[in-house]
Amino acid sequence: MWTSPSLGGACPGTPQTNAAARIDRVWLGQTHLMETGWPFFYLIENRATLLKLDVSAPSGAVPTARVTATWPDGSRDTRCLRAPASLPTSNDARAQPLTQDLTRSYALTLPAAWLRPGLALRMDLDGGASAQRTAAELKVASSPDLTLVVLPTLLFGDTQPRPLADAPAEFGSKLPISTLRVATMPFNLALPRLVIAPRTDSWTLTGGTQSTPAQWASVKPHCTAADKKAGTCTTYGGFAVLDATLNLAAALQRANGMERTSLWYANHGMNSGVGGGLGGGNRGSGDDFGLIFNHEMGHAMGLPHLGDVTGARQTSSTGLMHPYSGETTRDDGQQNGGGFGRTWALDAQDFTLVSPVCAATNQEQQDPMQRGCNTVRTGRRFDHFSDAASFALLRYLNGAKATSGTVPYFSRLLPGSSADAPQATRYQLPAEDGRTQLRLTNGQWSLHRWAPATSAYEQLLRPPGGDTGFLSTPPAAPASQRYEQYYDFRYPQQFDVPVITVYGTFNATSDATSTIYAAQSTRGHLMRLWDPSQPDQLDAIKRSANGETFWWGYDLHLRVRYADGSMRMVAMPVEAKPTTDPMQGFTTWAVNLPDDGRKVERIELLHRPLCSRNGAASDRSCDVNLAANAITASTVYNTARLAATWTAPR
Structure with a gap:
């Protein structure tokens, strides 16, 4: 797991007041800094959250700022925000400010324990203004537990597994979850040779393309210019090997009854790299624990290449439509699509605000699912998903009804748009069934699934009836539980x-x-x-x-x-x-x-x-x-x- 810094908390012995100070904007952040009215705003339970207040005043002292949290059971708690050195006379009122700066704002880490359904917040400036965010506005959602199983994959005589190091903590911190459970398969998937499935994109010995039936692979794929000239190309390419290890990960995932409860990643060893990765259907395979891994896990959790579904490129009335065109173009001059948008990301490990703009080009970043211009902070492995993609991931994990709408957005590739005059760009989010959560509590494993009717997770149980429980509709289960009719076919015994x-x-x-x-x-x-x-x-x-x-x-x-x-x-x-x-x-x-x-x-x-x-x-x-x-x-x-x-x- 990751930890977030603790900002603010204790209240001063002598409060400062300023009756002229006003609260202009209230921002909250777990993976992105957003206001409650933003279309992709979310909060999940049991996760430390940044609260940022933009306050201005024509003059005077920097007042003490307090936030009081209340819950439906009547409990409450109050803390004070870290104050800036001075107050501006105004704050950026645009839908998406060009800059975000914690040193110019009030800031507080809302403890993870505060984040539970029913949370409401009241912000007060001593001697002056106040603001409220109701439970309906904050809409704290139950947090999905996410399990990642890493399969050390050693190919063609490789003996060096790729170490995880700090990758899981950073990866989890960038997702809309509060818990990431990481397990490494107890054995290495050591394959001196492996079977490649039939393919229509195989190489010929001289580098052409051919269809091949299933074949054995015993060396890393290669087809250099020298190979083509000598006729020594392998008759399979890198993606054929990635497909083989992806399918092995999928088979082992099913064998463990974890197809519906976890992500699996065939992590190619230090000398097993074949040039990229593949992902989809809750599993992936690839050559690194960096940008390839991040991208393939996006595929594993249902995200496509976002450039293919940006705006009018999405022709389905029920499929995912990404709203951000981005600012990079293809060789033919057309936009790549799959932009990051203008929402600032939040590095949850140190509460650094990450600009949506690439420093090298001064252009909007690309989402990890459509790279072209992305920024990875020094000391970090991964780029952030956009707010739209992160919201889609949360819906994928918890389940949600289909929805659509517009979001204010500007881009140099969107004619007539600017920071001062953003355009309403359309998004579309498909219905999601949600994933089953695998939880470990006091040494006991249990399965849980989101119940839209109660907005809470229910524990899944094997139905009564012995060997024939799947042959008839199960009876009603106790409160907060659900009999899963096909438990015998979906989950471990x-x-x-x-x-x-x-x-x-x-x-x-x-x-x-x-x-x-x-x-x-x-x-x-x-x-x-x-x-x-x-x-x-x-x-x-x-x-x-x-x-x-x-x-x-x-x-x-x-x-x-x-x-x-x-x-x-x-x-x-x-x-x-x-x-x-x-x-x-x-x-x-x-x-x-x-x-x-x-x-x-x-x-x-x-x-x-x-x-x-x-x-x-x-x-x-x-x-x-x-x-x-x-x-x-x-x-x-x-x-x-x-x-x-x-x-x-x-």
Whole structure:
């Protein structure tokens, strides 16, 4: 976690007064300095917050400024703000001031404990003016807990993981959260070689472009001018490798039941860099813990390249529309889009106000999701997201209804606009379901999800009903709790227990690129495992025919043989239908097995398409409910095809 500086607090023994002083503007900041009426204003609970008062007076003393916080339960607290050395006779009244300066204003750190729903503030200048901000204006939102899992990824013989150092604290401080929980995978994802998925943008030996089926990669991609001349380019590029590690991160995330609760990042080692990063769907992969990481985590949390959705470039009536054109242009003279806007960012680690203007060019910065002109402070790793993007991230995490509107904005690329005459530019924010929060309290893990009806988080529970709880609508849950009907398919049954993590790839058209990379003894979360060769489990599978359970197929299976002669069958929720097209039928998979003390001797990867569908489905060749398929617990694996094996080292 990060800490914020403590500004102000104690009140002087002899207050100063000035009846002519007036409070011109009230600013609050957690990641950005904003007024409560700003379209992207937000406050989240349990996070230290900067309060800045712009006060002016025609003359006279610098009065003592106090803020009193009140809450619905009747409790209250008062503190005094740090005062400036003198007062200006006026303050900038423009929608977005060109400068922000804490030394010319009153400042106070509102303690994190103050920030809870229902907070209201009253600001008073001794002997004179006052201002209020109601609970409805402050609208303190419940803070999402964010979990980041880092997967040390060592490729092609690399032995040096990339250190995290202070990156997590800075990253968390720049997001609309109060808690960032960071975990590093207990083992390194060490891959001397890895399988690349089929691609249409592969290199030829001389640097051209070709389509390639799945292939093994055993060296870092390269295609220099000398390679092109000699015909020695690798037949895969950097993004092919990034895609492979991204898919491994996704598979391991699902294996731990954390697809809905966390961000995962395949952190390429010091000698595993391939030139960039990829991200999306709550995970990313990349070569650094700096600007690449920041950008890919934006993708992981739902942000696109903002230049593609700035203004009229967003043609969808329901998609994200970014309001800031920015001030940088492409080679064709058109605006890049994806600007930072004119809101000053706040470095929460030292309460430095960060200008929206690039010092080197005197042009508006770009958001991390559309770089072109950005400023990273000395000693920092990351640039700040814009106020619009940060607001979108909070909505992504907590959930929110769709909304749209306009924001005052000026840019040299926006004709007729200026700081004195900003234009109303349109923004659009799509509906967001919100993410499930994984929390650790007194050593116990729990799951929580935002409930719009109560504006609070509810704890998610596995429904009653044993193995068939997902087959019927759950009953009403106790207050502040919710039964999750499909808990067995979405979340872990056990947290942080000994497991054996097995992971690999499958190719329906060639066993040469189907593999079991490893069976790693480690700690992790354990999902519900299904064995259709057990009659009671096959019966539950047959009775569940919808898109949340077995509709899409459990097509890959493991046969785990132990040294004591026992065996375990596991059906994995991976869709991998038969095909003869070498550009199709490839997937990456992973599963956590319980580490129950038995020694694993051999693991076999089997291909046996299996699903549970109703009569309306067009493809029922995998359907356990179709009588013609004659699938029983004793025969379910009779037609399974062996695709790959792993044998324990001797």
